[in-house]
Amino acid sequence: MSDHDQLLVIVDPVARRSDGESVRIAKDVLCAAAETKICLPDSPEEFTRALARRGSRRPVVVGDDRALLRTVTLLHRERELAQGALSVVPIGAPGSLEVARSLGVPPGAxxxxxxxxxxxxxxxxxxxxxxxxxxxxxxxxxxxxxxAAVAAPPPATMWDTCRTLVRTLVRTVPAQGGLRTHRLRVEADGVLLSDVDEPVEAVTVRSLGGIAEVVVRPPHAPPLRAEARTLTVSGPDFRYHADSRTSPLVRARTWTVREGAWSLTLPPVPAGAGEVWGGTPDRP
Structure with missing residues (x-):
């Protein structure tokens, strides 16, 4: 880090409440190493204002995955994400730090x-x-x-018939093992991988090296794999999980890979170790 590097450390309120001691330790380490301005916002609005007023200071987020995602989202929407590196000190409940870990940020304040x-x-x-x-x-x-559909109770005179029918169904219908499927249309760069007449158990996508790796999992068949820059999923209402969040119901969604769109401060890669996180060092 340059002798002239200045940090803006934004401490998320959730981190302060969940683990104040780790927050204190992180602040001590950062303040001892650089010229540091500490911000303690109490609301998302104050968090946004603090980030907007950072000036030339390098932003450091102290908080969980939601705080990191909020920061990246704000910088992306202001079209300022590519202007400099972002840093994060992950502090929060263990289940709320999975994204930071997956990106290569070391655990521990x-x-x-x-x-x-x-x-x-x-x-x-x-x-x-x-x-x-x-x-x-x-x-x-x-x-x-x-x-689940809830049927109205049958008339009393029909109970014997219903019980007989149920016993017959239990004996003759094989168990499905709780198999759940979607009816989705999945297109990777315009190439159709699956349509609504073909059930799928799950669709996953992750970016690596500027390409989205897409996996469509049909029941009782090998997964379908593809690489693409853009993925479009449509069909009946569905939800998706992204960065530990669950979306509202949507009918269609398109994701596009932005290669090298942002920078994150990570541990140096040892000589000869290769790229661990799929990123590349910033060039001067």
Whole structure:
């Protein structure tokens, strides 16, 4: 880190409430290593204002995956994501730090804070959807059951017939093992991988090296794999999981890979170790 590097450390309120001691440790390490301005926003609005007023300071987010995603989303929508590297010190509940870990940020306040100071800015891909939302990790569209239909009780005189029918069905209908499927149209760069007349158990997509790796999993058949710059999924209402979030119901969604769209400070790659996270070092 340059002697003239200045940091804007934005401490997410959730991190302060969940693990104040780790927050204190991270602040101590950062303040001892660089000229640091600490911001303690109490709301998303204050978080946004602090980031907008960063000036030439390098932003450092102290918080969980939601805080990191909020920062990347704000910078993306202001078209300022490519202007400089972003750093993060992951602090929060264990299940809320999975995206940061998957990107290569070391766990622990001390190790992560030292990475902010001594790490290397590496360019990473971004998945951007047609609603201008961003995905840092991957997307998964799992099949989910629809609401169960509740039938009105039959008249009393029909109970014997119903019980006989149920016993017959239990004996003759094989168990399906709880198999759940979707009816989705999946297109990778305009090439049709699956249509609504073909059931699928799940669709997953992740970006690596400027390309989206798409996997469509039909039931009782090998998965279909493809590489593409753009993926479009449409069909009956569905939800998808992205960066530990679940979307509202949608009828269609398109994701596009933006290669090297943002930079994250990560530990240096040891000589001869190769690329671990699929990113590339920033060039001066």
């Amino acid at each position: 001390v190790a992560a804070a030292r990475t902010v100071v001594d790490g290397v800015a590496r360019r990473l891909d971004l998945l951007v959807d047609d609603g201008d939302g961003v995905v840092l990790g991957g997307v998964r569209i799992p099949a989910t059951p629809g609401p």
